Amino acid sequence: MMESENGSLVGENESEDAVAVGAVDHERIARAVREILFAVGENPDREGLLETPARVARMYAEMFSGLHLEPRKHLQKFFTEEYDEIVLIRDISFCSMCEHHLLPFVGKAHVGYAPNGKVIGLSKLARVVEEVSRRPQVQERMTEEIAKMLVDELGAKGVAVVVEATHSCMTMRGIRKPGSLCVTSAMKGLFRANQSSRSEMMQLIYGDRR
Numbered sequence: 136m137m138e139s140e141n142g143s144l145v146g147e148n149e150s151e152d153a154v155a156v157g158a159v160d161h162e163r164i165a166r167a168v169r170e171i172l173f174a175v176g177e178n179p180d181r182e183g184l185l186e187t188p189a190r191v192a193r194m195y196a197e198m199f200s201g202l203h204l205e206p207r208k209h210l211q212k213f214f215t216e217e218y219d220e221i222v223l224i225r226d227i228s229f230c231s232m233c234e235h236h237l238l239p240f241v242g243k244a245h246v247g248y249a250p251n252g253k254v255i256g257l258s259k260l261a262r263v264v265e266e267v268s269r270r271p272q273v274q275e276r277m278t279e280e281i282a283k284m285l286v287d288e289l290g291a292k293g294v295a296v297v298v299e300a301t302h303s304c305m306t307m308r309g310i311r312k313p314g315s316l317c318v319t320s321a322m323k324g325l326f327r328a329n330q331s332s333r334s335e336m337m338q339l340i341y342g343d344r345r
C-alpha cells in the first residue's frame with residue numbers, strides 16, 4: 136500500500152474496479168461494533184444482534200471501498216477531439232459518509248468541463264464521483280477533489296463541479312433540520328474567470344428546474 140497525496144490508502148496493484156483483497160479488516164470492525172453495542176447498554180449476544188457486527192463490517196467495507204481505489208485513473212484514458220463546448224453530466228447520484236459523524240450524506244453531483252483537446256468517456260465522470268464519495272468525506276473537500284482531478288488530468292479549459300446533498304448528521308441529530316440541502320461548488324479556469332461561461336454552465340445544470 137502507498138499513501139496518496141490526499142492521505143488515502145491506495146492499493147498498488149488492484150484490478151480494474153476490485154478492492155484490494157484484505158484491504159478492509161472485517162474482523163476488526165466486527166469487534167469494534169460489538170464493543171459499541173456493549174457500550175450503549177445492549178446485549179450483542181441476543182439473537183437479533185448476533186449477525187450485526189459482521190453485517191456492519193460488510194457495509195463499511197462497501198461504504199469505504201473508495202479508500203482503496205484511485206479515481207484519477209478513470210481520467211487517464213481520453214480521446215483527442217476538437218469539441219470545445221461544454222460537456223456536462225448532471226444528477227450523478229452518490230452516497231458518502233460524513234467523516235465527522237460516520238453518518239451518510241446523500242445527493243447528486245453535477246460535473247462539467249470545457250475540453251482542451253482531451254475528451255473522456257461519459258461514464259468515467261460518474262465513476263470518479265462514485266469512488267471519491269466512498270470514503271470518509273466532507274462535502275466541500277469532495278467537490279474540490281473532483282474538480283482538481285479533472286483540471287490535472289484533462290487540462291480542461293474550465294471545470295465546474297456542483298454537489299448538493301442532505302446530511303443525516305443535520306437531519307437526524309443535532310440541529311435536526313430535515314429537508315435542508317447543502318450545496319457546494321468548485322469552479323475552475325473558464326468557469327471561474329468568465330461570468331458568461333459560468334452562467335451558461337449554471338443554466339445547463341439548473342435551467343429548467345429552479
Ligand SMILES: [Zn+2]
Binds near residue numbers: 234235236237238304
Ligand atoms: Zn456530520
